[in-house]
Amino acid sequence: MKDEDKLKYYKWRIGDRYDGWRVRNVDAVFSVIPFFLRTRMDAQNFFEEKVDIDHIEAFIKEHKEDIPDLSIMHVVMAAMVRLISQRPHLNRYVVWNKIFARNHINFSIAIKRSLSDEGEETLIKPHFLPTDTLQDIVRKTKVEQNQNQQVGHQNSSDLISKILGILPEFLMRSVVFLLLHLDKVGLLPKFINDASPWHSSIFLTNIGSIGVESIYHHLYEFGTCSMFVAMGKKSRRHAISKSGEFKVHKSILLKFVMDERICDGFYYASSMRIFNKILSDPKLLLLPPDKVVIDDGVGRKRVDI
DSSP, rough: OOGGGGSSSEEEOOOTTEEEOOOOOOOOOHHHHHHHHHHTTTTTTEEEEEOOOOOHHHHHHHTTTTTTOOOOHHHHHHHEEEEEHGGGGGGGETTTTTEEEEESSEEEEEESOOOOOOOOOOOOEEEEHHHHHHHHHHHEEEEEEEEHHHHTTTOOOHHHHHHHHHHTTHHHHHHHHHHHHHHTTTTOOOHHHHOOOTSSSSSEEEEEGGGGOOOOOOOSSOOOOOOOEEEEOOEEEEEOTTSSEEEEEEEEEEEEEETTTTSHOOOOOOOOHHHHHHOOOOGGGGGGOOOOOOOHHHHHSOOOO
């Protein structure tokens, strides 16, 4: 059984989707908001967080033997998975004016098959469990990268893009219109959902790996992704400690674009405080969480599949 199949699911009922459960227990305001803020473009919030990385780099150096290939990006990803395990509203999405709780955790990540202007770009979608540790995050991400980073390899996302790319314009418009409306009613073919980078918990781009500062990247209207995170390059800042000592600190800038319809601002703010707390002590990520918090908006007990 695949890892994503080991998740505990709510019993399906009318109104649910195969990739999420309908959120029914929600404040009246949030049941109304999606009808006024009808698109993700209407509901985008922008937030940035500067993360000190001196201690993270020391942690990576300490674990370079037992966790090969560990990077700052893996630590950030693991912190996000841990955050979702404790703050499940962050893993919600809105489709056709209705809020859903996603029944899995996955990332869409853009990677280059070769570091040049002409190098092919593709996308990977590793799936995670809310109980995953940092070691699990590194292993699962590495498996996806190894399968998709060879030049000339085509994954399902590449194949679908290639097929759509050869369609004449009039047919392309019809196909895209159909896909958009099938997705609205939860009837989008699952193989397209699985291949689509726009159907994910978080879209992550690490543009800092090519020496570029982070940007605010818009959310996509097609799909279910409610959060886009951009990692920027390492930077240095100078500070004076309480003892008067002059120090240089390294940091990265994370920029978030989030759909405000899935939870309120206080929930987002509280979640960012927890996120910072996790990143301040990455040793926490070496063990699974003590408990996984269940989304209380679905309104019924979960059952094993």
